[in-house]
Amino acid sequence: ERLLGYKKEELIGKSFLKLKLLSLADIPKAAKLLVKNLRGQPTGSDEFVLNRKDNSKVTVEISTYPVKIKGRVLALGIARDITERKEAEKALADSEEKYRTVFENTGTATIIIEEDEIISMVNTQSEKMYGYSKKEIENKMKWTDFVIPEDLERMKKYHIARRKAGGKAPTEYEFRMIDKKGNIRDIFLKIGMIPNTKKSIASLMDITERK
Template sequence: MTHLEILLVEDDVEETSSLKQLLESFGYSVPHVVGCGKTSITMARETKPDLILMDIKSSDNGIASDECIKTQREIKQLDLPAVFLAPSTSYAEFRQKTKSTDPVSYITKPYDDFELKHVIELTVYKNDLVKEFETSENYYEAIFEHTGAATVIIEEDTTISLANSEFEKLSGYSREEIEGKKSWTEFIPEEDQEKMKEYHRLRRIDPTLAPLTYDFRFVDREGVVKNIHLDIGMIPGTQKSVGSLLDITELKQFQEALAKSEKKFRSALDNMMEGCQIIGYDWTYLYVNDAVSRQGHFNKEELLGHTMMEMYPGIEDTELFAVLRRCMGERVSDHFDNKFIYPDGKTAWFELSIHPVSEGIFILSIDITERMKTQEEIMIKNTLLEEKIKKEQERLQRKG
């Protein structure tokens, strides 16, 4: 490990020269040399070296000087890696005085040159690991806290060891009341616990034996039951699991209301006199009511899931299908009367209203066969009457 910049804290001029030369022979840079005291602290703050190497000098009685100890403590507060060269004659006393500073590394004098090099590089390496761990830890703590969902870490004995603020909101309890004190089973209705406890057990035997995601009921501090969507998995190399809980109570309520509304709507459509059908984009019958079944000469089960072309071969070549295709493709509505020819050759007339819907097209059909027959009979009678009148007029003209 080369290209390290070292701040040398040394009061002895003679020691400074030899120590600086030794460090530079290792490939390190020693741009600044200062003595113990405020100057060394100021220099460390300004230059932020890769490492501080401090020579602890003994006082006249052989004990490390108070000035050096004070400087050492202040260096520690800078959160920079440091190596202390401790006087061997007062090492025990030195260690006792420096307990509160928790020096990263120390080496007693006299020392071997390569031992010093090893301690310096090991100190820098350890500091880098600590920084990397702290960064990683802070990163994952931030994700855990700000994931947007209530998140917990669960121990093998079901205890919740860690919970984020969203789980506090969901449960109604504070972290102090939850972490290390509450089991996740306390939030589950009794009738659901057996199944979820089994999932908990199987997940720790083999994660593939338990579902990674499912919905369950959750009881908060006030006894309110909430619908929760859970994503859960094991933390590799541990018997801990991490779970993410999403409150879907409002979604469930909306779905239930929608289902009730759809049921009422379908009931209304089923009992309408008019034919109602929904045709998918692939021309599959998605919905038909009883009236369509009567009009189409097929029961519901025969129509649903099949295409119009399967049920009425050749329909794709008709004027009707051309209108349906235009409504489907251009997402427009149309209204017209259509004469429909059944596979057996029989015919019927229908008044059709076609409208685009999200699933494809909706067709409302009214059987107007009788009306069209009546109109046809009226037209025939009118024609016969007109011919009769014409003949009568011709007879009168000849007589006159």
């Protein structure tokens, strides 16, 4: 009753088709599940968008089980309202899309670094700076792959300290980077932790010509 807005008396013995509980697009999927039940097979969980009595929509996960009552095989359906979860997922997806747009258009080389030193995301400016494509870098290469040996130990200490409670590491400093062609560049880096994660986000500026 809470889920659909109908009283029990309005639903018992009624066809879900006549009540128009399902959208036309979902009817073929529901029919296939019903056939499985008639063959003695349980189904689910499957997502459906149901029409409430007041014509509003509710997204549900439905699991069905074949049951025998007085010699007849019927389908017992259990529905769970997941509308809020779907809305939260959409909001998260929208937020991620906005984040990616900002990330891609910062105007400087920007990367996201995981706790294990892997670079999980780069923007187009980073591709130009490193000389590698996103496909070559993301989730495959480490930031340490681009740092000259003389600067590496210092930066590794920063990386660890930044992720420790109470750890102190500078948020701005210079280092020397090696690109794909073996060129060494002077880089000014700004870096900080992404709240509630072990990830850090860094922007890199090539200052070689200023040196």
